[in-house]
Amino acid sequence: MAVTAALAGVLALTVLALPDDANRAPDTVLVATESAKGLDIGRDVVWVLAVGSDARPGEDMTRSRGDAIQMVGINTRTGAAAILGVPRDSWVNIPGHGTSKINAALYFGGPKLFGQVVGNLVGVQPDYVFITRFEKFQNLVNGIGGIDIVNPFFFADDPIKPKGFKAGHLHLTGYEAMAYSRIRHALLRGDFDRSAHQQMVVKAIQRKVRKDRDKPGFIARGVMSAMTNLHTDLSPVELFKLGHVLADIDPAKVTNCVVQGGIGNIAGQSVVLPHVQAAHQMGEDARKDAVISRCVA
Template identity: 30%
Template sequence: MQQRHDPVEPDTTTAVGTPPEQTTEGQPSSTGDAPRGKRRWRRIALISFLVVALLGGAGTIAGALYLRSVESDIDRLDAFVGVPQESRPQVVAKDAMNIMILGSDSRDPDSSSGSRTDTIILAHLPADRSSAQLISIPRDTWVSVPRSAEGRGGRDAKINAAYAWGGVPLMVQTVEQFTKVRVDHVVMVDFAGFKEIIDALGGIEVNSEKQFTSIHPPFRTFQAGPQKMDGEAALDYSRQRKQFADGDFSRIRHQQQVIKAIMDKATSGGLLTNPARLNSFLQATSGSLSMDNDLSLVDMATENRNLRGRNLTFVTSPTKGTGRVGSESVVFADDKRVDTFYAAVRRDSVQDIIDGADNK
């Protein structure tokens, strides 16, 4: 049982009349709601890595030119504007790369807020680019959030509060302060875009850990074991958490399953040899993501041409479990293990990253 802390200041982003969000413990959270019609940030998807692996395998001049045309349609982020350079972590392994990936689900049935990032992944690409470690940081992780340029934050809070208070730059500062890992690039993805991506692939196969029924219409029942899903079913599967004792941790696992299934299908299903399907896939992908001004998909595709689903490892940032801070249900980081774990990320020690994580 975690020690009870003093109450924190109320979240000021709650809109009157909107239902409270369920948190890791299944209790209402003070996570804020924004006015109706705006997006609620949640559920990250690693579409960027999928594009990288897929087009890296093509490797032709025509492929590169086409990718540049797709890339020109992608929105760009001023991800590092206002981030104090003197406070940023130093680069230890200069040829490794760390990408912070944030996401939204603009068609989530539970959506009522556009001010929070409810899933955060720090993707580590080792110097040899032979693999990728995708580190999920639970949205309710209790951390110190720096003060934003507008004077918001500057106190302990759930890590996803940083986006509400200072957008992407404050998320960069918060993640860097928590991990002491320098963020090289930022990608934001609309998770709802997975529907079009999965349908462009002709569906994916996912192995469900148990039978359960979705809480959203049309209330699908997912059978235990392997099953083929179209885009709507896979998106529904990825949203579920309230039926599981470990809440958000189960949702993280489901998202990881879907991401890996997309990667596996894209790299083994003949997509590269089918121009029509490839075009549908790339158009769906480009419409679902935005990235920082310096990230090039062409360069990433070249560097990561050998990356495949089997080379991805999905892990979770070390935690001590859940507890309460005042009225809030939170996830407590295991500070000692966090220090050791992210030290391995900084020095690009892949096996130590895998061994030191929470593989929930």
């Protein structure tokens, strides 16, 4: 999926939020992993795995396939952030389920197993896993008035965006941001370019939140949109702290890379064969300060 719908939602967290109607299927899920135990939000580097679920209406998005996959590290002392994009077709080991595309880990074992598998690939385990849907992501982007990006080249996709995206400065609505993040087949490098586009959208969301956060009512509207129908196992205090950490990211201190790999065919499926050592190197690089000094292929 493209952005990361997930990440967009996480970046919009800024104040205390309470779960919505328990009888409704949640639009967003935020869970703590084993790595979060003993974590001091506000003093440590915090890692959030943001996931866009491809679940259809009525389906359990915590047992669907992850579409957009971005691991985000935030340095709570400096405001720096590192974003590691993971192609959804990466062929990896899923404990207890053999080898498969990495996005199947969410289907097999839910958010915590998915977090473990992505963490195994990049060498850093997430403290939190955040999941949301296409529709929720669009609402989040519309709720902040859209976003601005600089698109490096024209591309189009008949089913999603037949007129395409021109090169140059673009203002994207929620639907357009979703389409920009989701299109793959029209891109020269497929899954790798799509993950990079997701990161562009994520960074644009953060820039907008940072720029407009002091406008009257801006944060309140964003929070209400992000937190409507949330399911979480975090306490209100944890939510409050995590929200402020995410909102305080300095856009000038965001570094990002996409895990690279080869293209293969396994059992009739086109897959990405990730360069695990390079992925680990980037994760290790960002582990302590949430800064990626260079992308490694």
